[in-house]
Amino acid sequence: MRITGFRLGLLRIPLRTPFKTAIRTVTAIEDVVLCLETDTGHFGYGEAPPTVAITGDSLESILKALHEVIAPALIGRECADIDGNCRIIQSCAVKNTSAKAAAEIAVYDLAAQLAGLPLYRFLGGGTPELATDLTISVNDTATMLADCEAALQRGFTALKIKVGKSPETDIARLAALHARVNGRARLRIDANQGWTVEQTLQVMQALEAQTGAFELLEQPVPASDIQGLQTIKSAGLLTPLMADESAFNLEQVERLLALKAVDIINIKLMKTAGLSQAIAIAETCYKQGTPCLMGCMLEGAISASAAAHLAVAKAHAITMIDLDGPSLGQFNPIDCNAVFDEAVIRLSDRAGLGITSLTHVTWLD
Numbered sequence: 001m002r003i004t005g006f007r008l009g010l011l012r013i014p015l016r017t018p019f020k021t022a023i024r025t026v027t028a029i030e031d032v033v034l035c036l037e038t039d040t041g042h043f044g045y046g047e048a049p050p051t052v053a054i055t056g057d058s059l060e061s062i063l064k065a066l067h068e069v070i071a072p073a074l075i076g077r078e079c080a081d082i083d084g085n086c087r088i089i090q091s092c093a094v095k096n097t098s099a100k101a102a103a104e105i106a107v108y109d110l111a112a113q114l115a116g117l118p119l120y121r122f123l124g125g126g127t128p129e130l131a132t133d134l135t136i137s138v139n140d141t142a143t144m145l146a147d148c149e150a151a152l153q154r155g156f157t158a159l160k161i162k163v164g165k166s167p168e169t170d171i172a173r174l175a176a177l178h179a180r181v182n183g184r185a186r187l188r189i190d191a192n193q194g195w196t197v198e199q200t201l202q203v204m205q206a207l208e209a210q211t212g213a214f215e216l217l218e219q220p221v222p223a224s225d226i227q228g229l230q231t232i233k234s235a236g237l238l239t240p241l242m243a244d245e246s247a248f249n250l251e252q253v254e255r256l257l258a259l260k261a262v263d264i265i266n267i268k269l270m271k272t273a274g275l276s277q278a279i280a281i282a283e284t285c286y287k288q289g290t291p292c293l294m295g296c297m298l299e300g301a302i303s304a305s306a307a308a309h310l311a312v313a314k315a316h317a318i319t320m321i322d323l324d325g326p327s328l329g330q331f332n333p334i335d336c337n338a339v340f341d342e343a344v345i346r347l348s349d350r351a352g353l354g355i356t357s358l359t360h361v362t363w364l365d
């Protein structure tokens with residue numbers, strides 16, 4: 001099986017409610033879709049969302065990198081040579097982690113199809129069922145309480161609460177959410193770089209005095225403030241500290257582990273530039289006894305299911321799941337071998353990503 005061509009398209013799925021964090025507001029999933037064509041009639045699919053505020057990658061830059069550089073470099077390549085194909089994807093451009101992720105997802109889809117295996121079994125196997133949390137956007141407390149209730153009604157038992165807008169308000173709303181939800185769902189806090197070190201310690205100490213530990217605290221300070229993470233980690237908070245925006249690649253993760261700056265690493269394919277480096281990060285963290293969470297951006301079911309396959313295959317290292325992209329959309333236009341059934345993600349045994357149809361994609365010429 002050889003790659004003979006490619007197509008690019010735009011996937012658009014309106015969200016149920018606007019997605020709001022400390023750094024952005026988004027109303028729809030609007031992702032680039034890559035389809036690699038082969039001489040056997042098989043198709044390999046990849047997907048990448050624009051997250052200019054996080055990765056620096058826009059729709060335009062992802063399309064341009066895939067169209068002009070990455071996808072052309074894969075033409076003529078054997079699908080069986082997964083390591084060689086990943087090397088080409090990673091070496092043909094610097095940065096552009098989202099475009100590279102889409103390309104790696106597509107070549108892994110093809111390699112697993114060629115092997116006749118669902119991607120999770122191609123990656124080593126595992127129990128094909130995961131439980132994901134759901135993100136609650138930052139809003140006024142009443143809206144966040146209502147969103148939490150709605151999530152609990154949908155069956156979610158872990159909620160990721162977006163805060164980081166202002167420390168005083170964040171203490172009040174987190175305490176209110178904890179009082180309402182405690183015992184019914186685990187609460188994860190994501191401040192999306194919105195606090196300083198001092199604010200983080202103030203908020204968490206005040207909060208923990210009222211509530212006890214939360215399940216985790218994600219990226220309270222700016223991505224570059226590794227020393228800040230270290231200071232927070234050594235302050236003895238009850239809540240484990242997780243790196244997200246500070247942990248894009250293996251080099252950054254190794255540094256965080258060496259400095260003992262965090263307790264948990266959030267792996268996202270759009271930060272790691274695809275599966276190959278995500279696997280390396282998961283194995284490195286496992287060896288050093290640091291658990292990982294599998295996360296995603298605002299992604300549809302192509303890339304979110306690739307992340308789910310990876311999380312199943314690396315379940316020894318990836319112990320928490322935040323793959324709620326497809327659940328935030330008003331509908332799921334991707335028929336693949338991952339069923340996103342609210343809190344539960346189940347993978348079937350169709351080969352590769354098992355994509356049989358996708359609608360709501362506008363293919364570009």
Ligand SMILES: [Mg+2]
Binds near residue numbers: 190192219244245
């Ligand atoms: Mg985050």
